[in-house]
Amino acid sequence: MAKEKMVTAITSMKEDFAQWYTDVVKKAELIDYSSIRGCMILRPNGYAIWENIRNELDRRFKATGVENVYMPMFIPESLLQKEKDHVEGFAPEVAWVTHGGGEKLQERMCVRPTSETLFCDLYSNIVQSYRDLPKLYNQWCSVVRWEKTTRPFLRSMEFLWQEGHTAHATAEEAEERTIQMLNVYADFCEQVLAIPMIKGKKTDKEKFAGAHSTYTIEALMHDGKALQSGTSHNFGDGFAQAFGIQYTDKENKLQYVHQTSWGMSTRIIGAVIMVHGDDSGLVLPPRIAPTQVMVIPIAQKKPGVLEKASELKERLSAVCRAGLDDSDKTPGWKFSEYEMRGIPVRVEIGPKDIEAGQCILARRDTGEKITVALDSIEDEVTRLLDTIQADMLARAAAHRDKHTYTAKSMEELGRIANETPGFIKAMWCGDEECENKIKEEYSVTSRCMPFEQEEIDDKCVCCGKKAKTMVYWGKAY
């Protein structure tokens, strides 16, 4: 009977994946909807995950020499207009400020949809000499895009992210940095979020507005849809020319800088949910979980139980992020609640255990329960958290591999797209016409041209002409 109640709380993935997703974000109390259209409230459970992501990423950025700054949230229209492709790409989805203090503004300002233009404006002022380079700046902020339809984490009108903006003396250095940051993202996702990524380059059609080239990491969700999880752009000297960012080189010649930008947003939390979650709710990888271990006392009013549980929590706090629920809810209720919230390990301790000098550890990812001696609890929990982290990555990788297909013909590609959602590897001639045709016919888009290429065939899957690259195709969020 208890089980029945649990499954009614969250729609099963199989029944309706979209509804399952919405149920999880709400029931795990990650977000709440706000009274502003398309904007979400990050509640403590959700924001804590973002804080952990931010801390971990920030540490990794700084290890590569990046410094943090903060830019204004408003961009004057004239500044936004400077780079042609960039405006065209973003103009349809910017929010405009037209009045201030009751007065109409002489020049309207947009709320930043991204800050390339502001960074370029800054760089044009502070870069004079080759000695001023490189500039490796990053900012943590929110941006606004006037989206038509929104979903928690995946697409909201305002979202939190980081945007890194760098300026370099040479094209080679810029390209190197672009790839370096893509690798930072991919490593972070695999090691911390336990999400395996496909690294690759976007086709011209899919690249960022104003970019020379865009690199991406792509993940596969449980329902077989792809999610672009982070991007790194090489701008070449396009923005530098538009904004006049020039420096004097060693030969006393004026040169344009070469720039990059790279970003990861709260969208990545959507990936964590959709890669690891199950019908009981969220499943958090230990390294990102705000609470890694929750101690649940059984029969807590019996003498000595709460004291022992509290002592256990204190001991565990020395080796991990531990919590104790001593509320007067029943144990069964607590079990379900913390499963829904995705806490990796649960410790059960009751009178019988105390007498036997042991406790029970339950894994969130597999549901497995083991009995361990209280004496060695720190070691056992530490090891179990590592095991869970590794197993989650392995499972996600196995799922992705199982749902990665190859297609040698349009028919095959179409059949896979319609019947077995996942990544589809297929050869491509490089012609945008073929790319468009595949999208129109099967509503799959090119996810990326992976760094790890395979020669599936020598012909383009669409037109049959000589193939240039292998492309990952898929339905995307």
Next chain:
RNA sequence: CGGGGCGUGGCGUAGCUUGGUAGCGCGCUUGAAUGGGGUUCAAGAGGUCGCAAGUUCAAAUCUUGUCGCCCCGACCA
């Protein structure tokens, strides 16, 4: 922006076709017994039915408008 669905105590809903002033479950509060998978019993508190106009003696119910949310497409991190 197209197509579909939905707004009724905190949450989930019944009532709407055929107008007569709102019922149920969960949750919440208090007390007691429980406690190893959402425990049981008892007593309580809580709603201008999304908003605005209109029709009517009378509107949750009918009409019009409006706002919002969810899902599916087209566009984007």
